[in-house]
Amino acid sequence: KSARARTLVAPVIVSSDNVQYSEDEIISKYSYTDTKVTIGEDGTVTAFPQNSVFEFKTRRRVSRLGLMMVGLGGNNGTTVAAAMYAKKHSLEWQTRTGTHVSNYKGSLTQCGTFRVGTSSEDGTDVYSPLSSLVPMVNPDDMPVSGWDISGRNLADAMDSAQVLEPDLRNKLRPFVDKVVPLPAAFDTDFIADNQLPRADNLIPGQKQEQLEQLRRDIRNFKETQGLDEVVVIWTANSERYSKEIEGVNDTSENLLKAIQGNHPEVSPSTLYAVASILEGAPYVNGSPQNTLVPGCVKLAEELQVFICGDDFKSGQTKMKSVLVDYLIGCGVKVKTMVTYNHLGNNDMYQLTDQVMWKPKSAAKSKVIEDLVEANEVLYPNNEKPDHVVVVKYVPFLGDSKRDVSEYTSETFLDSHYTMIMHNECLDSALCAPLIIDLAVLCELFQRIRVKVQGSDEFKSMHPVLSALGFFMKIPKTAGEEPIVNALNRQRACIENLVKALVGLPAESHLLLPTKCQ
Numbered sequence: 151k152s153a154r155a156r157t158l159v160a161p162v163i164v165s166s167d168n169v170q171y172s173e174d175e176i177i178s179k180y181s182y183t184d185t186k187v188t189i190g191e192d193g194t195v196t197a198f199p200q201n202s203v204f205e206f207k208t209r210r211r212v213s214r215l216g217l218m219m220v221g222l223g224g225n226n227g228t229t230v231a232a233a234m235y236a237k238k239h240s241l242e243w244q245t246r247t248g249t250h251v252s253n254y255k256g257s258l259t260q261c262g263t264f265r266v267g268t269s270s271e272d273g274t275d276v277y278s279p280l281s282s283l284v285p286m287v288n289p290d291d292m293p294v295s296g297w298d299i300s301g302r303n304l305a306d307a308m309d310s311a312q313v314l315e316p317d318l319r320n321k322l323r324p325f326v327d328k329v330v331p332l333p334a335a336f337d338t339d340f341i342a343d344n345q346l347p348r349a350d351n352l353i354p355g356q357k358q359e360q361l362e363q364l365r366r367d368i369r370n371f372k373e374t375q376g377l378d379e380v381v382v383i384w385t386a387n388s389e390r391y392s393k394e395i396e397g398v399n400d401t402s403e404n405l406l407k408a409i410q411g412n413h414p415e416v417s418p419s420t421l422y423a424v425a426s427i428l429e430g431a432p433y434v435n436g437s438p439q440n441t442l443v444p445g446c447v448k449l450a451e452e453l454q455v456f457i458c459g460d461d462f463k464s465g466q467t468k469m470k471s472v473l474v475d476y477l478i479g480c481g482v483k484v485k486t487m488v489t490y491n492h493l494g495n496n497d498m499y500q501l502t503d504q505v506m507w508k509p510k511s512a513a514k515s516k517v518i519e520d521l522v523e524a525n526e527v528l529y530p531n532n533e534k535p536d537h538v539v540v541v542k543y544v545p546f547l548g549d550s551k552r553d554v555s556e557y558t559s560e561t562f563l564d565s566h567y568t569m570i571m572h573n574e575c576l577d578s579a580l581c582a583p584l585i586i587d588l589a590v591l592c593e594l595f596q597r598i599r600v601k602v603q604g605s606d607e608f609k610s611m612h613p614v615l616s617a618l619g620f621f622m623k624i625p626k627t628a629g630e631e632p633i634v635n636a637l638n639r640q641r642a643c644i645e646n647l648v649k650a651l652v653g654l655p656a657e658s659h660l661l662l663p664t665k666c667q
């Protein structure tokens with residue numbers, strides 16, 4: 151009997167009336183089905199399935215893309231850079247378990263596959279990577295740059311991060327020992343005091359001068375590397391929340407004025423975001439602070455530049471958004487979620503400051519809200535599970551994150567169902583592939599134009615890139631768009647969107663013909 155599934159990595163060409171391939175573009179028609187629901191005065195619910203047609207145009211030529219990371223010299227920044235240099239130069243390294251070859255495991259775009267369809271030959275499921283359907287940037291070809299408050303070169307920064315194996319670090323050293331992060335925009339008020347000793351690489355001057363320097367940095371990187379596009383990703387330390395004040399950061403105009411006036415509530419991360427938006431570079435906020443204040447979102451909307459936030463969803467939170475989806479999805483009532491992290495990297499050290507911990511704590515606590523709200527059979531009257539999140543700094547463990555979690559639920563006839571889980575992984579190995587995916591997908595979204603039914607104009611997608619919610623703890627959505635936390639729904643969104651670009655239907659998971667006689 152033949153295998154039930156196989157993976158093909160060759161480009162997939164869709165043959166359908168819904169798609170045309172020209173030399174420059176892929177033009178597709180996608181029939182989007184949703185159901186509108188009305189609730190009558192007597193409580194009757196009526197559902198109306200509705201179809202609308204979206205047309206997509208996707209440029210086939212991939213931009214020459216550069217990645218700029220804020221926090222380049224940190225654990226994530228150096229790990230991303232290491233993987234990209236190692237892969238580009240096909241580095242191999244030894245550990246006690248043998249020889250390892252550079253790779254991007256953990257990346258959805260580089261190692262994930264999805265079901266294209268059923269083989270007409272033998273009925274097997276055919277899987278492909280997303281990049282088989284539409285061209286995507288190869289991260290090996292993506293120059294890396296960025297800023298850091300620490301002026302250590304990347305080779306020394308990799309040594310201090312203690313993430314990579316020593317043999318790999320030695321092999322990378324000649325490629326990165328001259329690479330020094332650009333001086334950073336900095337404000338001691340937004341970061342824990344324990345980070346001040348590393349702050350030796352700063353842009354002088356006030357916020358307006360810092361903003362102008364950041365803009366010049368993006369332009370210089372683009373020019374010197376001959377790039378079409380730059381994506382900027384914040385992977386620096388978690389800042390404190392900035393206060394959202396009317397007249398200061400509520401509109402784009404006020405925010406730009408507040409920067410000119412060196413207002414104390416404009417955070418360094420907002421400066422990076424504003425600089426990116428003004429330079430037309432998509433900006434991703436990988437930490438939980440409110441970088442994307444209303445004025446910043448409005449600026450992105452006015453200038454039609456992508457923004458994406460907030461806080462990478464990489465480890466325990468990702469697991470939570472799978473496990474709770476599974477339990478509630480099976481009709482099991484999760485009653486308590488008690489989760490601990492302990493690790494000893496610099497990020498955790500800075501989170502020992504209670505002010506900096508606040509946004510992280512809020513982000514970690516919010517990740518299941520949509521799952522609970524979606525089931526009032528189990529959770530009537532706004533009931534919620536008890537959710538406790540604890541993190542501890544344990545220096546000896548460095549980047550090795552330990553996650554212990556206990557979930558207690560009520561199942562049949564209220565019997566208790568308790569699950570205890572222990573995960574261990576390098577924190578940066580969990581996060582680095584997400585940074586690569588975010589850059590690759592931002593570049594793809596930059597090449598898409600979409601026309602909604604009833605309009606005669608192709609426009610870019612909404613500047614708030616909620617389609618990348620898969621990578622985010624608290625996905626930032628546009629306007630009234632509900633937040634989706636469930637990981638499977640988030641993954642399906644990316645998969646189905648890419649399929650729509652080539653006129654393929656969304657995955658229904660029905661496999662109907664084989665289920666019928």
Ligand code: NAD
Nearest residue numbers: 221223224225226298299334385386387388462496497581
């Ligand atoms: P890290 O402390 O190793 O690196 C952060 C870097 O940012 C440091 O090198 C620091 O010097 C630099 N920095 C601080 N303020 C800066 C500024 N204003 N401008 C430029 N550089 C600045 O931390 P990390 O482990 O690499 O994590 C980075 C961020 O990613 C953290 O905010 C963390 O909360 C977030 N995050 C990480 C994970 C994960 O690693 N699994 C998951 C979710 C979110």
